[in-house]
Amino acid sequence: MEGVLQLQRQLIDYTTSLYNEGFLDDQFTQLQQLQDESNPDFVVEVVSLFFEDSERLLNELSKALDQQSVDFKKVDAHVHQLKGSSSSIGAQRVQRICIAFRNYCEEKNIEGCLKSLQQVKNEYSLVKNKLESLFKLQQQLSAACGSIPME
Amino acid sequence: MSVTMESCNCVEPPWPADELLMKYQYISDFFIALAYFSIPLELIYFVKKSAVFPYRWVLVQFGAFIVLCGATHLINLWTFGMHSRTVAVVMTTAKVLTAVVSCATALMLVHIIPDLLSVKTREIFLKNKAAELDREMGLIRTQEETGRHVRMLTHEIRSTLDRHTILKTTLVELGRTLALEECALWMPTRTGLELQLSYTLRHQNPVEFTVPIQLPVINQVISTNRAVKISPNCPVARLRPLAGKYMPGEVVAVRVPLLHLSNFHINDWPELSTKRYALMVLMLPSDSARQWHGHELELVEVVADQVAVALSHAAILEESMRARDLLMEQNVALDRARREAETAIRARNDFLAVMNHEMRTPMHAIIALSSLLQETELTPEQRLMVETILKSGNLLATLINDVLDLSRLEDGSFQLEIRTFNLHALFRELLNLIKPIASVKKLSVLLSLAPDLPEYAVGDEKRLMQIILNVVGNAVKFTKEGSISITAFIEKSESLRDPRAPEFFPVPSDSHFYLRVHVKDSGSGITPQDIPKLFTKFAQSQSLATRNSGGSGLGLAICKRFVNLMEGHIWIESEGLGKGCTAIFIVKLGIPERVNESKLPFVPKVPTIHGRTNFPGLKVLVMDDNGVNRTVTKELLVHLGCDVTTVSSGDECLQVVSQEHKVVFMDISVPGNTDRVTKENCLRLGMDGVILKPVSVDKMRSVLSELLDQQVVFGAQ
Numbered sequence: 001m002e003g004v005l006q007l008q009r010q011l012i013d014y015t016t017s018l019y020n021e022g023f024l025d026d027q028f029t030q031l032q033q034l035q036d037e038s039n040p041d042f043v044v045e046v047v048s049l050f051f052e053d054s055e056r057l058l059n060e061l062s063k064a065l066d067q068q069s070v071d072f073k074k075v076d077a078h079v080h081q082l083k084g085s086s087s088s089i090g091a092q093r094v095q096r097i098c099i100a101f102r103n104y105c106e107e108k109n110i111e112g113c114l115k116s117l118q119q120v121k122n123e124y125s126l127v128k129n130k131l132e133s134l135f136k137l138q139q140q141l142s143a144a145c146g147s148i149p150m151e
Numbered sequence: 152m153s154v155t156m157e158s159c160n161c162v163e164p165p166w167p168a169d170e171l172l173m174k175y176q177y178i179s180d181f182f183i184a185l186a187y188f189s190i191p192l193e194l195i196y197f198v199k200k201s202a203v204f205p206y207r208w209v210l211v212q213f214g215a216f217i218v219l220c221g222a223t224h225l226i227n228l229w230t231f232g233m234h235s236r237t238v239a240v241v242m243t244t245a246k247v248l249t250a251v252v253s254c255a256t257a258l259m260l261v262h263i264i265p266d267l268l269s270v271k272t273r274e275i276f277l278k279n280k281a282a283e284l285d286r287e288m289g290l291i292r293t294q295e296e297t298g299r300h301v302r303m304l305t306h307e308i309r310s311t312l313d314r315h316t317i318l319k320t321t322l323v324e325l326g327r328t329l330a331l332e333e334c335a336l337w338m339p340t341r342t343g344l345e346l347q348l349s350y351t352l353r354h355q356n357p358v359e360f361t362v363p364i365q366l367p368v369i370n371q372v373i374s375t376n377r378a379v380k381i382s383p384n385c386p387v388a389r390l391r392p393l394a395g396k397y398m399p400g401e402v403v404a405v406r407v408p409l410l411h412l413s414n415f416h417i418n419d420w421p422e423l424s425t426k427r428y429a430l431m432v433l434m435l436p437s438d439s440a441r442q443w444h445g446h447e448l449e450l451v452e453v454v455a456d457q458v459a460v461a462l463s464h465a466a467i468l469e470e471s472m473r474a475r476d477l478l479m480e481q482n483v484a485l486d487r488a489r490r491e492a493e494t495a496i497r498a499r500n501d502f503l504a505v506m507n508h509e510m511r512t513p514m515h516a517i518i519a520l521s522s523l524l525q526e527t528e529l530t531p532e533q534r535l536m537v538e539t540i541l542k543s544g545n546l547l548a549t550l551i552n553d554v555l556d557l558s559r560l561e562d563g564s565f566q567l568e569i570r571t572f573n574l575h576a577l578f579r580e581l582l583n584l585i586k587p588i589a590s591v592k593k594l595s596v597l598l599s600l601a602p603d604l605p606e607y608a609v610g611d612e613k614r615l616m617q618i619i620l621n622v623v624g625n626a627v628k629f630t631k632e633g634s635i636s637i638t639a640f641i642e643k644s645e646s647l648r649d650p651r652a653p654e655f656f657p658v659p660s661d662s663h664f665y666l667r668v669h670v671k672d673s674g675s676g677i678t679p680q681d682i683p684k685l686f687t688k689f690a691q692s693q694s695l696a697t698r699n700s701g702g703s704g705l706g707l708a709i710c711k712r713f714v715n716l717m718e719g720h721i722w723i724e725s726e727g728l729g730k731g732c733t734a735i736f737i738v739k740l741g742i743p744e745r746v747n748e749s750k751l752p753f754v755p756k757v758p759t760i761h762g763r764t765n766f767p768g769l770k771v772l773v774m775d776d777n778g779v780n781r782t783v784t785k786e787l788l789v790h791l792g793c794d795v796t797t798v799s800s801g802d803e804c805l806q807v808v809s810q811e812h813k814v815v816f817m818d819i820s821v822p823g824n825t826d827r828v829t830k831e832n833c834l835r836l837g838m839d840g841v842i843l844k845p846v847s848v849d850k851m852r853s854v855l856s857e858l859l860d861q862q863v864v865f866g867a868q
Contacts, residue, residue, distance in 0.1 A: 027845040034786045034848070042786055050779045084818075085779035087845045 007141045014137060023127050028090030047131055050089050054124055057082045061117055065110070075113060076105040082120070093123045173231050180224045187221025209263060216256045219249040297446045300328040305457045314465045321458050322352045325433065329447055332400055332436040337387060338429045339364065339409070346387070346430055362386045368404075373428050378405040378448040378455075387432050400435030401443050405455045407431055409462060431455055503558055510551050517544040553709055560712040567716055571743045572612035574666070575600060575853070578639060581619055585635075589627055594635055599857075601640030605664070609741030614713045618721075619668065621706045622734045626672035633673030633731070642667040642737050655720045657737055665719070666740050671733040677725040685723055686711045714738055766855055769793045770811045774804040775818035780844065784816060787851050814858060818844075 018024045035042040057078050064075045083098035097119045104112030191214040198210060226242045304324045308317050322334045333353055337346040340361065346369065348360035362369070368385045381388060383399040407429040433451060435441045521541040529537060559565045582598050589596045619637075626635045642657050642665035657665040677685070686707050714721040717738040725732030771793045775781040781797050788795045796812070798804045808815060819833070833841045842854055 026847070030787075030845070030847050031783065034783075034790045036790075039786065039789075046779060046782050046786075049782055053777070053779050081777055084777045084844065088777075088780045088783040090845070 004141070004145045007137070007144055011134075011137045011141055014134060018130055018134065022092050023130050025090045025092040027087065031089060044135060046089055047135075050085050050091070051128060053085050054082060054094075057085075058117075058121055058124065061120075065113055065117060070108075070110060070113070072105045072108050072113075076102060079105060091123075091127045094120060094127060097123055177228060177231055180227045184221045184225035184228070187217050187224060191217050209259065212252070212256055212259060216249070216252045219245060219252050223249050293446055297450050300324075301450055301453050301457075304328065304454055308454075308457055308461045309464075312465050312468050314462060314469075317458065317461045317465060318350050321431075321454060322350055325451070325454060326352045329433065329450070330436065331433050333432075333434040335387075335432045336407070336429060337362070337432065339427045343427060349429075369430065372404045372430060373406045376406065376452065376456075378403045378443075378451045380443060381432075383434070387430060388434065399437040400439060400441065402432060402434045403443050403448065403451060404430055404432045405451050407455045407462075408459045431458075499558070503555060507551075507555050511548075514544065514548045514551060518548060553706070557709055557712065560709065560716070565712075565716065567611040567614060569609060569611060569741070571607055571609050573606060574604065574608045574740075575606050577612060577616060577619075578637075581616065581623065581637075584620065585623055585627060589635060592627065592631070594627060594630055594633060597634060597636040598860075599636075599638050601638075603641055604639060604666075605742060607743045608664075608666070609743050610717065610738070611713075615717075615738065615740075618710045618713050618736065618738070619670075621710045622668075622670050622721075622736065625706065626670050626674065626734065630672040630674030630731070635673075636669075636671045638669045638671075640667055641665065655737075657719075657739065661742070663739055663741050665737050667735070667737045669733055669735050671731065673731040676728045676730040677723065677732050678728055679725070682723055682725065686721075710736070766859075767792045769813055769855070771795050772804065772808055772812045772815040773797045774799070774801065774816065776800060777818065780818060784846070787846065787848060788816075790848060791852055791855065793855075814855065 031043050031046060060078050061075060061082075064071060064078065079098050079101045083095055083102070086092075086094040086098065097116055101113065101116035101120060104116055194210060194214065198207075223242070223245045226238065226245050229238045230242060304321070307320045307324050311317055311320065318336055322336065325331065326334045331352070333351065335348060335352070335354075336350040338349040339345070340347050344364055345361040346364050366386065368381055369387065372379045372381065381402050381404045383389070383402045385402075387404065388402040409427040409429055431451075435443065518541065521537055521544055524537050525534070525541065556565075578598060578600060582596065585596055623635065623637060642659070659665055711721055714736050717740075719736060719738035721734070721736035723732055723734045769792070771788050773781060773784050773788065773795060775784060775797070776799050778799075781799065785795045785797050793814075796807060798807055801817075804815070804817070839858060840854065842850065846854075
């Protein structure tokens with residue numbers, strides 16, 4: 001029992017820290033709320049979908065910004081997509097950078113765009129790591145006591 | 152006869168010897184010599200006696216001169232007879248010396264005599280000076296004396312604040328200092344047209360003596376601040392029949408300004424303007440040869456001024472004493488009134504408390520038993536009767552409650568129960584309550600909440616519900632057909648004001664906001680004259696078309712009280728009969744501290760497993776090209792019980808969409824971040840609503856509700 005409690009405590013602390021540091025926001029909670037018996041792996045599924053989508057988008061963005069003459073409309077479209085997905089799962093920091101990224105696109109500011117791209121990549125890796133750690137903790141806990149407390 | 156002339160060294164006397172003459176000459180010379188010798192002795196004696204004699208060497212010279220003269224005359228004694236040559240020689244020497252000394256003395260006297268004369272002059276000068284100083288000393292002493300008198304007089308006068316004492320003391324002291332026969336004070340009457348003899352020194356009972364103020368002599372005295380000599384025969388001086396046979400003493404009069412409180416302005420000193428003066432008349436004793444001296448007149452003038460000041464002080468004191476007495480009286484009266492009011496209120500409260508209980512008990516009985524009766528077997532007539540009894544009972548119960556509430560509100564003993572509550576939920580509940588009633592009357596009810604309306608607020612939920620219910624209830628009651636629309640939003644400064652209450656100005660702050668609710672109905676309307684009456688107790692407008700409304704007339708009055716307690720304002724606008732009316736109220740609500748935003752350290756909530764499905768089987772189509780978003784939105788809707796189909800493009804959407812789909816969610820990607828423009832454009836294109844991602848479950852639920860109810864979404868995030 002001690003181990004379970006400790007794991008629970010760990011999970012709660014970790015989750016809280018993610019919110020405090022701004023990696024996640026309210027939307028993530030919404031997702032967790034949607035998860036129930038009928039759809040027990042909803043969150044993991046959505047997040048995995050997000051990871052795939054984002055990696056694809058980031059590749060596209062790198063390619064687009066590498067061109068001689070940058071097609072800002074296309075870049076903007078990709079960033080918009082990324083913004084949308086990140087806001088849907090509550091990846092707040094990624095979403096914020098996307099907003100700035102879009103501004104740079106509007107201004108057709110190559111320097112800004114490249115900088116934003118780098119930032120987005122960084123943030124994305126960070127949040128990916130965090131979420132993967134979170135899921136691992138949840139798995140451990142569910143293995144230990146058969147249910148994942150959502151606290 | 153021949154005289155044998157022997158040759159002798161004798162000198163012949165110059166003249167022939169005549170016995171008698173010679174004898175006289177001999178005696179005279181002797182006496183001269185005597186005198187001449189005694190004079191210096193006398194001189195020496197007297198000079199030695201006196202201390203001051205500056206010219207000692209002169210004395211010596213003079214002494215020598217005299218001695219030599221004496222010696223000459225003495226030696227002359229021997230020359231009357233035959234005398235030897237020695238004697239002649241001595242005589243000659245003496246004479247020569249005498250001559251020298253005499254000349255020297257003569258010369259010296261030329262020098263000395265002017266000096267001596269000037270000494271005399273100086274002596275006379277000094278004597279004059281001394282006399283002058285004496286005179287001045289006399290003057291100063293007199294002045295000092297006068298000053299002392301004045302100080303003493305002033306002290307006496309100022310040592311009292313009683314008007315009569317001041318005046319009496321003045322007269323007494325003046326009389327004593329100046330040794331007057333009579334001293335009188337004439338004060339102006341109330342009308343200001345006459346002077347009345349108010350105080351005298353010797354007269355014990357002054358007759359009510361008045362003289363008109365416009366006499367030339369009086370004007371003369373009043374026009375100057377100096378003491379003026381007046382004739383003893385003028386009216387103010389003729390105080391009693393002349394006692395002495397001789398001349399009456401000289402009379403002097405001086406004005407005494409009576410300073411009024413209102414004369415003390417800060418900027419201008421009371422110079423001229425409407426001033427009242429009293430007259431002080433002083434009479435020297437008759438049959439004495441005394442005259443008024445300058446210093447005495449000065450004394451009188453100074454005293455007159457001092458008296459004026461002292462009188463004004465006395466007047467001020469009187470005034471302030473009177474004011475204080477008045478205030479004390481008022482205080483006592485107010486205190487009594489307050490105690491009476493408190494007693495009255497307590498009596499009323501006791502009465503109400505008793506009546507509250509006493510009235511409610513039978514009311515409950517009536518209502519409870521009537522409802523029970525309703526459940527039993529009844530004939531239609533009986534049923535009708537029981538229903539009427541029940542309705543009346545309920546009305547009466549409401550009336551009693553209202554009266555009690557109102558009385559509690561009026562005497563200020565009412566307290567709002569403040570706590571945090573869900574504002575949105577309140578409105579939803581309102582809708583749930585009103586809808587059935589409205590649909591019975593075939594009225595449509597529209598509720599729209601502003602997007603920035605906070606979900607939670609701090610205030611008295613129950614009373615706010617009461618206010619809204621009352622207002623909306625009235626709207627429903629007085630509308631026969633049409634619609635009722637309720638809009639709630641946050642009051643902004645540019646919102647419309649009540650034309651009748653321009654001073655009400657809500658100012659939001661960090662901790663409070665003002666909720667504004669409009670309830671518009673398409674009912675019978677109200678004439679402009681009746682609008683002010685609406686909020687008064689028990690007043691019902693006669694012109695209202697439907698009179699079976701059952702309103703007690705208290706509802707709006709109570710609403711108004713509650714609204715006022717919430718630091719708000721309520722009013723009704725109507726364009727006239729038949730044109731419906733809009734009730735508007737603004738109340739102040741607090742912003743709860745526990746804010747559901749990601750700024751604060753966030754603790755994820757426990758997700759409640761929603762068993763209930765709000766929209767069972769509702770067919771929804773979701774179009775979104777973003778996989779993640781699609782999945783999330785779909786799950787949201789599934790969670791709410793919808794039957795969701797997803798597509799990822801516009802074309803696919805057109806292919807799939809059908810009549811069955813009640814709601815279609817379309818994701819649109821727009822360049823730029825201007826959401827408002829997007830929203831406007833969408834609405835223009837015929838969209839029923841716009842919501843922005845990310846969407847929460849509650850948000851989705853309310854959006855769907857609104858969509859289904861009103862066919863339109865006002866509340867967009």
